[in-house]
Amino acid sequence: MEAGIVSYGxxxxxxxxxxxxxxxxxxxxxxxxxxxxxxxQKSVPSPDEDVVTIATEAARNMMARVPFVDPKDIGAVYVGSESHPYAVKPTSTIVAEAIEATPAMTAADLEFACKAGTAGIQMSLGLVLSGMMKYAVAIGADTSQGAPGDALEYSASAGGAAYLIGTEDVIAKINKTLSFTTDTPDFWRREGQPYPKHGGRFTGEPAYFRHITSAAKMMFDAMGTKAEDYDYAVFHQPNGKFPTRVAAQLGFTEEQIERGLLTPSIGNTYSGAVPLGLSAILDVAKPGDRIFVVSYGSGAGSDAFDITVTDEISKFKRENAPTMDKILEDVVYLDYAQYAKYKGKITLPE
Structure with a gap:
């Protein structure tokens, strides 16, 4: 049985x-x-936006593109994030209710720094391949945090993407997925702390670059491929510099990664970074295109995917929801005071 992406938003x-x-x-x-x-530049959520609203918007856009899918056939909804609005109460149940997938289904919130969304795709893939359910939804979304004056404040942003995984009407087949995981404490945020801390010299090596290159090389070996066999590639994007460098190390060209490289325009969306980059690629992908994907989550781990776009993409209703190009057109620029207010860095006294 084959499985993969049926829709996305x-x-x-x-x-x-x-x-x-x-x-x-x-x-x-x-x-x-x-x-x-x-x-x-980086994106900033409005005061009334959080991971719930971002994930819901992405999921509704995903469902708008597949009007033939009955929400009641969705057996699972997973939302990966490191900025869930509730410490105790799931984001996933709210999103599932919003797309009318409840009540005969399962839902859970996932955490693994910036790769929680791709972990959800792996879980969804296993569930539909096992025959336990017809469809499953995986979402990566964040309103990421950066302490005032910290280097992270220049990159931490907001956004997310949703994926409907199934075995019928697949627009992008997931040929293989695998992971590379270690205990590498390069970045963390303790319970109750508003802002994360980062391990400085550990952030590049042995964290980001070791995990992404290791997962990528494992995928090359497993599939018998090399960089030039792919039309597109997307890597985790904490900034624009790291994915550009790791792509070159692995043999990918700028042309292969430019479509999915969104960080220069929206900043680091954490769990949303790779899902959003992949969505931008799927917005323009053609039948037969092959996509290489590697996420990264601090702590630390990487998920790799080998994906082939199918003929189904030709009749897929992309126009039923905003493409990434359309989403990036309509922007409003804030000054620091507005930004600080929107992010809750300054508040009115009680």
């Missing part, structure tokens, strides 16, 4: 802030900081 808040706007508050050359990170 994306959502990114329309608000943006520029690196120089952040930098001038802290006496830093924000423009140079943004250039160094290869981030031109």
């Amino acid at each position: 994306a959502y990114v808040p329309r608000n943006r802030i520029l690196p120089e706007e952040i930098g001038k508050v802290w006496g830093v050359d924000g423009k140079s900081m943004g250039k160094g990170l290869y981030i031109n």
Whole structure:
């Protein structure tokens, strides 16, 4: 039995802030900081937006593209995030209710830093391949955190994408998935703490680059492929610099990664980063296109996917929901005061 992506949907808040706007508050050359990170601007959620609303928008866009799918045939909804609004109460049940998949189904929230969304895709794939359910939904979404004045403040953003996984009407077949996982504490946030901490010199090596290259090489070996066998590739994007560098290390060209490289335009959406990048690729993909995907989550692990676009994409109703190009058109720029208010960094006294 074959399985893969039946539909997908994306959502990114329309608000943006520029690196120089952040930098001038802290006496830093924000423009140079943004250039160094290869981030031109980042998305900011409105005060009434959180992981629930972002995941719901993405899931509704996903369902709009497959009007023939009965929501009652969805057996599972998984939402991966590191910024769930509730410590005790799932995001996934709210999203499942919003797309009318309840009550005869299962739901759960997932956490694994920035790869919780791709972990959900793996779980969904296993469930539909086992025959336990017809469809499963995996969502990666975040309203990521960065402490005032910290380097993360220039990149931490908001957005998410949803994927309907099944065995019928598959627009992109998942040929294989595998993972590479270790205990590498490069980035963490303890319960109750508003902002994460990062392990400085561990962030690149042995964290991001070791895990992504290891998972990628495992996939090359498993599939008997190399970089030039793929039309597109997307890697986790904590900034624009890391995925560009790791792609070159693995033999991919700029042309192969440019479509899925969204961080320069929206910042680091954490759990939403790879799902959003893949959605941008699927917006333009043609039958037969082959896609290489590797996520990364601090803590640490990477999930790799080998995907082939099928003939079903030709009749897939992309136009029923906003494509990534459309989502990125409508933006509103904030100053730092508005940004701080929207992110809850400043609040009215009780």
